[in-house]
Amino acid sequence: MAPGLLFDLQPYAVHDGPGIRTLVFMKGCPLACAWCCNPESQAFKVELRQVPEHCLGCHRCLAACPSAALVATEGAPAPDWAACASCASLACTTVCPGGALVAVGRPVHAEAVVEEVARDADFFRNSGGGVTFSGGEPLAQPAFLEAMLRACRERGIATAVETCGHAPLQDVQACEPLVDLFLYDLKVMDPERHAALTGQDNRRILANLQWLAAHAPEKVVIRHAVIPGLNDDPADHEALADGMLSLGLKRLDLEPYHPLGEPKYEGLGRCRSCTPDAQALDEARLAALVAYFNGRGLSCEVA
Ligand code: SF4
Numbered sequence: 440m441a442p443g444l445l446f447d448l449q450p451y452a453v454h455d456g457p458g459i460r461t462l463v464f465m466k467g468c469p470l471a472c473a474w475c476c477n478p479e480s481q482a483f484k485v486e487l488r489q490v491p492e493h494c495l496g497c498h499r500c501l502a503a504c505p506s507a508a509l510v511a512t513e514g515a516p517a518p519d520w521a522a523c524a525s526c527a528s529l530a531c532t533t534v535c536p537g538g539a540l541v542a543v544g545r546p547v548h549a550e551a552v553v554e555e556v557a558r559d560a561d562f563f564r565n566s567g568g569g570v571t572f573s574g575g576e577p578l579a580q581p582a583f584l585e586a587m588l589r590a591c592r593e594r595g596i597a598t599a600v601e602t603c604g605h606a607p608l609q610d611v612q613a614c615e616p617l618v619d620l621f622l623y624d625l626k627v628m629d630p631e632r633h634a635a636l637t638g639q640d641n642r643r644i645l646a647n648l649q650w651l652a653a654h655a656p657e658k659v660v661i662r663h664a665v666i667p668g669l670n671d672d673p674a675d676h677e678a679l680a681d682g683m684l685s686l687g688l689k690r691l692d693l694e695p696y697h698p699l700g701e702p703k704y705e706g707l708g709r710c711r712s713c714t715p716d717a718q719a720l721d722e723a724r725l726a727a728l729v730a731y732f733n734g735r736g737l738s739c740e741v742a
């Protein structure tokens with residue numbers, strides 16, 4: 440089987456599922472959420488990221504680049520992103536001694552990932568934890584995901600999948616028996632606004648959720664990132680609660696927005712599309728939202 444593409448693997452996490460977990464971040468996502476705090480997860484390829492504060496000023500990268508895509512400045516060399524387009528060689532990253540030019544993403548086989556995950560099997564057993572496949576969008580690499588899920592099953596490792604739900608239904612159905620927990624993102628319920636904020640409408644996402652709610656409701660926790668100014672109107676929250684209750688789903692995790700991804704966009708040569716004045720969600724507003732959703736009969740927590 441061909442390797443899949445990861446962009447990170449984090450052991451000893453205590454979020455994104457119960458107990459101690461290893462988080463496996465898969466690269467590539469069919470959505471482009473305006474507020475994404477992991478923009479390095481979006482592209483389905485290994486790409487260049489610049490971390491200018493790590494630059495040592497040696498200028499080795501200028502000579503290594505076959506496209507003359509790095510321009511000398513007084514500080515870190517400035518990438519000409521149009522000329523660069525993250526070439527296949529990523530030669531600049533191999534000569535950079537400071538870690539200022541790094542390749543984001545690594546091709547890896549499913550069995551190798553699970554081998555790495557399984558090193559912490561004792562922690563998983565003792566804490567009720569396991570592995571969480573996140574991204575990016577795990578279901579965008581369905582065969583790779585299924586292979587990793589199956590290998591985890593064979594080793595008795597509990598599994599969670601954090602998904603935006605934008606995937607063919609048959610891929611959801613193929614993975615479902617191998618998944619203990621779905622952390623299922625709902626961004627906004629209105630299809631047109633969903634398309635405006637993420638690049639895709641949510642009809643497929645809601646249809647897949649309907650199938651999961653009918654077949655394995657006990658496995659589903661809804662995740663909802665609250666972005667001030669984008670999806671935090673009272674009508675948005677009412678629509679979310681109505682939608683969940685109509686499907687018989689009760690568990691809701693709220694994720695407050697933090698503008699942590701801002702510097703990453705520049706380092707990838709991209710403009711951020713989110714409204715520039717999007718603010719972190721304050722504690723009082725978050726507490727009020729938790730109270731609202733619990734008052735609607737849901738079981739709401741902060742993720
Ligand atoms: S990724 Fe390739 S084209 Fe882009 S700066 Fe590095 S070596 Fe040059």
Ligand code: SF4
Nearest residue numbers: 494495497498500535
């Ligand atoms: S090779 Fe790395 S450390 Fe040297 S100038 Fe280029 S970015 Fe800076």
